[in-house]
Amino acid sequence: MLIIGLSLGLLIVLFLSGVPVAFAFALVVVLMSSILGYDLNFLLPYAFERMSSMIILSIPLFIIAGLIMERGNITRPLIDFVNSVVGRIRGGLGAAGTIADAIFGAISGSAAAAIACIGTIMIPRLVEEEGYPRGYASSLMSAAAGIALLIPPSFSMILYGWITYTSITACFLAGALPGVLLTTIFITINWVMVGRYHEVKKPPAWPGIKQASREIGRTGWRALPALFMPILILGTIYGGIATPTEAAAVAVIYAIPVGFLVYRGLTPRNFAAALIEASTNIGAIMVALFFAMILGRMLVMENVPQAIAAFMTSITENKYLLLLMVNAFLFLVGMFMDDITGMIISAPLLFPIIKEIGISPVHFAAIITTNLTMGLMTPPMAPLVFLGQMIGKTTFPDMIKTSMLFVFLGYMPVVLITTYWAPIAEWLPVLALGEKILIPAY
Amino acid sequence: MVVLAVYLSFMVCAEVAARYYVHEPILWVEELIIFVVFWFYFTGGVYATYKRSHIVGGVLHLFLKNKPRVLGSFRLASALISLGLCCLFIVLSYTLFTYSLKVDPKTIHLMLHTSYARLALLCTFPLMAFYFLIELIGSIRDLARGVYDSSASRSTF
Numbered sequence: 001m002l003i004i005g006l007s008l009g010l011l012i013v014l015f016l017s018g019v020p021v022a023f024a025f026a027l028v029v030v031l032m033s034s035i036l037g038y039d040l041n042f043l044l045p046y047a048f049e050r051m052s053s054m055i056i057l058s059i060p061l062f063i064i065a066g067l068i069m070e071r072g073n074i075t076r077p078l079i080d081f082v083n084s085v086v087g088r089i090r091g092g093l094g095a096a097g098t099i100a101d102a103i104f105g106a107i108s109g110s111a112a113a114a115i116a117c118i119g120t121i122m123i124p125r126l127v128e129e130e131g132y133p134r135g136y137a138s139s140l141m142s143a144a145a146g147i148a149l150l151i152p153p154s155f156s157m158i159l160y161g162w163i164t165y166t167s168i169t170a171c172f173l174a175g176a177l178p179g180v181l182l183t184t185i186f187i188t189i190n191w192v193m194v195g196r197y198h199e200v201k202k203p204p205a206w207p208g209i210k211q212a213s214r215e216i217g218r219t220g221w222r223a224l225p226a227l228f229m230p231i232l233i234l235g236t237i238y239g240g241i242a243t244p245t246e247a248a249a250v251a252v253i254y255a256i257p258v259g260f261l262v263y264r265g266l267t268p269r270n271f272a273a274a275l276i277e278a279s280t281n282i283g284a285i286m287v288a289l290f291f292a293m294i295l296g297r298m299l300v301m302e303n304v305p306q307a308i309a310a311f312m313t314s315i316t317e318n319k320y321l322l323l324l325m326v327n328a329f330l331f332l333v334g335m336f337m338d339d340i341t342g343m344i345i346s347a348p349l350l351f352p353i354i355k356e357i358g359i360s361p362v363h364f365a366a367i368i369t370t371n372l373t374m375g376l377m378t379p380p381m382a383p384l385v386f387l388g389q390m391i392g393k394t395t396f397p398d399m400i401k402t403s404m405l406f407v408f409l410g411y412m413p414v415v416l417i418t419t420y421w422a423p424i425a426e427w428l429p430v431l432a433l434g435e436k437i438l439i440p441a442y
Numbered sequence: 443m444v445v446l447a448v449y450l451s452f453m454v455c456a457e458v459a460a461r462y463y464v465h466e467p468i469l470w471v472e473e474l475i476i477f478v479v480f481w482f483y484f485t486g487g488v489y490a491t492y493k494r495s496h497i498v499g500g501v502l503h504l505f506l507k508n509k510p511r512v513l514g515s516f517r518l519a520s521a522l523i524s525l526g527l528c529c530l531f532i533v534l535s536y537t538l539f540t541y542s543l544k545v546d547p548k549t550i551h552l553m554l555h556t557s558y559a560r561l562a563l564l565c566t567f568p569l570m571a572f573y574f575l576i577e578l579i580g581s582i583r584d585l586a587r588g589v590y591d592s593s594a595s596r597s598t599f
Contacts, residue, residue, distance in 0.1 A: 014523075017520065018498050018502055018517065018518070018520050019519075019523055020498055021496065023496075023520075023523060023527050026527045027523055027527055030527065030530060040534055041537055044534060044535070044538050045538065048480070048538075048560060051479075051480070054476070057450070057454070060449070060483075062566060064451065066445055245454060246455070249450070249451045249452075249454030249455045249458070250455055250456075252455075253451060275444040275448070276443055276444060276489070278447060279443035279444075279446075279447055279482070279485070280490045280493055280495050281490075282482070283487035283488065283490040284486070284496045286484070287486075287487035287490070287496070288496070310541045340495065340497065341497060373581045375572075380505075397529070406547070436451050
């Protein structure tokens with residue numbers, strides 16, 4: 001167990017020192033196999049078989065669909081529509097950006113894509129048109145981009161489902177209500193904060209029901225093809241028509257004519273560029289997953305998850321304290337890793353303890369994803385804050401205070417509610433798929 | 443990569459269409475998908491190496507902003523480790539491929555030789571090694587000059 005502990009320590013050191021995650025996993029795999037006497041010739045085919053799964057193919061297909069929609073200029077009509085609905089309340093444009101992030105999450109499932117697409121348009125508008133402080137506007141859009149990981153479809157949920165053999169359809173639904181709650185909290189925080197920033201413009205006057213509904217109708221019609229995409233994805237999955245992988249492929253095929261013919265943002269050149277960018281992201285994720293699968297297998301063969309479970313239960317058997325320990329662990333993971341790496345490492349390690357204390361795999365899907373989403377905002381790594389800083393053309397010190405406001409008043413309450421109030425994660429999956437979905441597959 | 447991305451999307455859609463419109467589930471489509479999927483993943487991996495877009499969790503640049511030599515040393519070490527591992531996995535994937543050829547497993551419906559799917563590893567690891575070698579040379583050059591090009595940092599996503 002000492003060798004394994006040292007190896008995992010080395011893995012963290014390699015991550016922190018900037019070795020690509022894939023090759024950090026690979027190095028630890030090579031070292032562990034040589035010390036513990038495993039033959040890599042037998043472990044490579046295992047990773048090969050695991051990666052040849054149709055389920056995991058949904059991640060690449062969702063990445064492709066998201067990037068095609070992103071290049072297809074869907075963002076502006078989407079924002080205009082949401083703004084026409086909520087833009088007349090105090091902090092309306094900020095609320096519109098937050099909701100647009102949630103809707104974009106239902107299209108792409110990626111927080112990075114959400115901040116890149118929505119943030120690029122919203123931050124300049126918030127600052128230049130409405131007078132929001134630049135640091136605050138960037139923090140709001142960065143924090144809201146995380147909602148994309150909770151609203152289905154979500155890459156993190158697909159990974160979790162694939163690693164723990166849990167229904168991905170159920171995992172998608174587990175994150176939906178925490179995502180909606182987070183959206184509501186962010187809109188409320190923004191409403192309060194805008195009241196404090198006196199330089200922010202007052203919302204436009206109410207033009208009357210006729211004028212407002214005409215504007216909503218006009219912008220809604222323009223946004224309809226973009227809004228239909230999440231309906232198509234989720235409708236085919238929950239209507240029992242297609243698996244998540246098939247729904248992702250349908251989304252790709254739908255996105256192509258929408259991008260070329262409806263929004264006209266796609267040209268053959270940027271379509272090819274979108275596919276190349278998607279393939280690059282997919283390659284980076286999949287090579288990392290390939291080596292992570294081998295490492296995961298070795299940890300299971302050495303009974304590491306069980307040892308961690310035994311260690312944690314030796315400290316306390318109280319379910320609530322154990323959940324707090326799990327949250328603390330995930331908080332630390334989130335501080336130093338992105339959501340994908342964090343999921344690859346934490347899900348298999350924590351799953352046995354979760355089963356032992358009687359938490360359903362679906363509930364844990366929501367717990368782990370809300371935690372890792374929060375991790376995208378917590379320094380030192382804080383990838384969403386750094387992306388927001390880059391897109392918002394601001395500085396880290398300018399953003400960090402308000403970013404922490406969204407972490408402590410937004411993310412943290414949602415993490416705690418999701419952890420200690422199971423119905424928020426389980427209600428929708430049980431409603432759609434029945435009680436048996438809460439039983440672990442193994 | 444572009445062709446493979448479009449191919450995969452259309453094939454999965456074809457499977458759905460066949461199920462609902464022809465009322466004939468075409469299971470062999472899945473075999474065609476799985477056959478090329480590794481080529482897609484690992485050519486993407488090669489391109490990610492070329493573009494330096496592999497996922498990294500490095501936080502050193504935050505703490506060592508004014509120490510280009512230290513940062514450069516870490517980058518050099520990272521490229522060296524990655525290069526060494528790629529070389530090792532070239533050998534391992536060769537063994538895997540030759541073993542697969544000997545056993546010659548085939549898919550159920552189309553009787554495709556799955557060894558050729560595994561060939562993806564053997565073909566892509568040398569390319570990754572090549573790009574890590576280029577990165578290593580660049581790192582050595584930067585270190586000798588005492589500069590650290592932060593724009594050459596890898597993506598954190």
